[in-house]
Amino acid sequence: xxxxxxxxxxxxxxxxxxxxxxxxxxxxxxxxxxxxxxxxxxxxxxxxxxxxxxxxxxxxxxxxxxxxxxxxxxxxxxxxxxxxxxxxxxxxxxxxxxxxxxxxxxxxxxxxxxxxxxxxxxxxxxxxxxxxxxxxxxxxxxxxxxxxxxxxxxxxxxxxxxxxxxxxxxxxxxxxxxxxxxxxxxxxxxxxxxxxxxxxxxxxxxxxxxxxxxxxxxxxxxxxxxxxxxxxxxxxxxxxxxxxxxxxxxxxxxxxxxxxxxxxxxxxxxxxxxxxxxxxxxxxxxxxxxxxxxxxxxxxxxxxxxxxxxxxxxxxxxxxxxxxxxxxxxxxx
Amino acid sequence: xxxxxxxxxxxxxxxxxxxxxxxxxxxxxxxxxxxxxxxxxxxxxxxxxxxxxxxxxxxxxxxxxxxxxxxxxxxxxxxxxxxxxxxxxxxxxxxxxxxxxxxxxxxxxxxxxxxxxxxxxxxxxxxxxxxxxxxxxxxxxxxxxxxxxxxxxxxxxxxxxxxxxxxxxxxxxxxxxxxxxxxxxxxxxxxxxxxxxxxxxxxxxxxxxxxxxxxxxxxxxxxxxxxxxxxxxxxxxxxxxxxxxxxxxxxxxxxxxxxxxxxxxxxxxxxxxxxxxxxxxxxxxxxxxxxxxxxxxxxxxxxxxxxxxxxxxxxxxxxxxxxxxxxxxxxx
Numbered sequence: 001x002x003x004x005x006x007x008x009x010x011x012x013x014x015x016x017x018x019x020x021x022x023x024x025x026x027x028x029x030x031x032x033x034x035x036x037x038x039x040x041x042x043x044x045x046x047x048x049x050x051x052x053x054x055x056x057x058x059x060x061x062x063x064x065x066x067x068x069x070x071x072x073x074x075x076x077x078x079x080x081x082x083x084x085x086x087x088x089x090x091x092x093x094x095x096x097x098x099x100x101x102x103x104x105x106x107x108x109x110x111x112x113x114x115x116x117x118x119x120x121x122x123x124x125x126x127x128x129x130x131x132x133x134x135x136x137x138x139x140x141x142x143x144x145x146x147x148x149x150x151x152x153x154x155x156x157x158x159x160x161x162x163x164x165x166x167x168x169x170x171x172x173x174x175x176x177x178x179x180x181x182x183x184x185x186x187x188x189x190x191x192x193x194x195x196x197x198x199x200x201x202x203x204x205x206x207x208x209x210x211x212x213x214x215x216x217x218x219x220x221x222x223x224x225x226x227x228x229x230x231x232x233x234x235x236x237x238x239x240x241x242x243x244x245x246x247x248x249x250x251x252x253x254x255x256x257x258x259x260x261x262x263x264x265x266x267x268x269x270x271x272x273x274x275x276x277x278x279x280x281x282x283x284x285x286x287x288x289x290x291x292x293x294x295x296x297x298x299x300x301x302x303x304x305x306x307x308x309x310x311x312x313x314x315x316x317x318x319x320x321x322x323x324x325x326x327x328x329x330x331x332x333x
Numbered sequence: 334x335x336x337x338x339x340x341x342x343x344x345x346x347x348x349x350x351x352x353x354x355x356x357x358x359x360x361x362x363x364x365x366x367x368x369x370x371x372x373x374x375x376x377x378x379x380x381x382x383x384x385x386x387x388x389x390x391x392x393x394x395x396x397x398x399x400x401x402x403x404x405x406x407x408x409x410x411x412x413x414x415x416x417x418x419x420x421x422x423x424x425x426x427x428x429x430x431x432x433x434x435x436x437x438x439x440x441x442x443x444x445x446x447x448x449x450x451x452x453x454x455x456x457x458x459x460x461x462x463x464x465x466x467x468x469x470x471x472x473x474x475x476x477x478x479x480x481x482x483x484x485x486x487x488x489x490x491x492x493x494x495x496x497x498x499x500x501x502x503x504x505x506x507x508x509x510x511x512x513x514x515x516x517x518x519x520x521x522x523x524x525x526x527x528x529x530x531x532x533x534x535x536x537x538x539x540x541x542x543x544x545x546x547x548x549x550x551x552x553x554x555x556x557x558x559x560x561x562x563x564x565x566x567x568x569x570x571x572x573x574x575x576x577x578x579x580x581x582x583x584x585x586x587x588x589x590x591x592x593x594x595x596x597x598x599x600x601x602x603x604x605x606x607x608x609x610x611x612x613x614x615x616x617x618x619x620x621x622x623x624x625x626x627x628x629x630x631x632x633x634x635x636x637x638x639x640x641x642x643x644x645x646x647x648x649x650x651x652x653x654x655x656x657x658x659x660x661x662x663x664x665x
């Protein structure tokens with residue numbers, strides 16, 4: 001069979017229509033950033049979908065989508081990461097593939113322009129699942145990943161946030177306790193071969209202690225992927241996410257028969273009740289059912305394809321996106 | 334009511350008989366070390382139980398037990414940790430409390446004599462759940478934790494393990510056959526009905542510098558929630574992380590399985606799904622105990638609790654062994 005590289009349905013290995021969902025963080029998005037956040041996730045989802053449409057893998061798609069958000073200064077990842085207590089940036093990322101459940105995570109990384117690509121390297125090029133800052137940097141350098149000086153990562157936004165919320169406790173209170181959260185970026189995808197993958201990336205929480213590790217690089221907390229259940233990427237108060245292993249919870253509820261949406265709602269409610277934390281998550285399962293839910297005021301999210309809520313058919317020709325669950329837009333792609 | 338501090342049942346808050354379990358790592362234990370491993374976990378369990386018997390908390394008990402194993406050169410934690418590619422030691426530990434689900438984890442730590450105490454500090458004294466090496470060391474120093482030079486941590490045993498690995502590398506490039514991946518850990522239920530876990534390790538034999546072990550990661554190296562179970566895991570660290578072994582076990586218990594059933598199911602899943610072997614110990618709020626491993630051996634010991642088909646507690650003796658058939662029982 002001749003494969004038309006531009007149409008996944010002519011691929012002899014084609015199993016299903018691809019799906020991609022992207023998030024830009026669960027938190028109280030300031031009104032002047034709403035539009036930038038919405039458009040940012042929209043563009044990242046379209047970028048990731050382009051990979052999938054051409055028959056590309058779910059791993060390539062999620063990495064591409066997250067890379068776009070890392071390059072976008074309006075998100076707390078890569079360029080635009082928040083500052084730690086010492087006025088520096090420490091980034092964390094995870095990529096997990098659902099066919100083998102293998103993962104690559106990097107924590108407290110500096111200099112690397114796209115931490116999600118470092119996480120991808122750890123997944124592909126090492127036997128390990130999680131590497132600390134120096135080790136991740138060494139690997140990144142061995143493979144020629146782009147680096148940037150500190151000034152590249154710090155934006156006026158992150159400087160302003162540092163000024164407004166001078167310490168970590170104040171950040172948590174302002175951004176989390178009042179139903180607010182903080183941002184991280186992530187993506188989940190189902191490709192035309194039926195494989196699932198997730199990616200998550202963050203600069204952490206404003207004014208955090210140097211060396212504080214986010215949930216984002218941890219498999220089971222910041223994200224999880226298993227072809228037998230779902231791909232998930234989470235966001236919100238990192239310590240709460242870790243205490244309940246949010247991503248693994250969601251996946252186990254799906255393993256036990258819930259839809260991604262039900263599993264996500266149940267898990268986020270548990271997190272709120274058990275440890276008092278707010279957050280959000282996106283997910284997709286092998287049959288294209290999508291989950292999007294958050295307990296913070298907002299979460300910027302976007303998706304192309306898949307079945308969401310009560311839909312029974314796929315919508316591959318448009319991107320749906322928004323910053324909450326009521327005002328979302330749909331545009332043709 | 335007068336409280337007799339030597340008998341927890343006179344404590345006016347007393348809810349249940351305490352339980353403690355300890356593991357010294359799931360792997361193939363060389364014949365020469367079987368006895369030392371068995372006695373090591375036995376003694377650590379006794380140390381932890383002494384805390385519980387005096388009405389102490391489950392957190393104190395698991396930290397005490399793990400500390401004993403960190404100080405014991407026959408276990409891959411603290412003194413006796415394996416050596417990494419650069420000839421140094423990087424240690425990882427976790428403590429988690431089941432009442433609040435709060436945790437403290439430290440990774441790639443150097444110098445600190447007892448990493449489990451550093452993890453405890455992160456739990457008690459910080460707003461965080463997981464800190465990198467430098468940050469952990471800072472917290473440890475602020476609180477005056479004991480430090481030791483590199484030579485303290487490295488033993489003849491760990492030097493030999495590194496040599497064995499390097500010698501075998503030319504013959505067997507299979508990463509999974511490195512063999513050494515033990516860890517130490519403890520779980521406890523105290524007389525107030527609270528659960529806690531602690532896990533500590535020097536990592537896999539000759540890891541890459543900066544490789545983070547599952548042992549410091551909540552949901553992988555351990556987990557504790559009063560509503561389900563306290564777990565400590567050991568074995569192939571990467572496999573444990575890929576399936577989140579501890580969280581799996583806890584969720585099966587949440588869904589109605591016994592700790593033992595949940596552990597068997599989760600370890601079988603780990604073997605089937607990602608090809609990894611390991612072990613885990615657990616205890617739930619009613620004292621039901623789980624002990625299972627898919628490796629050849631796992632040194633383990635316990636006092637109290639209900640194991641397998643038992644219907645009564647056995648608080649006056651310690652049960653211990655290095656596999657599931659040759660189990661010894663000694664009066665305490």
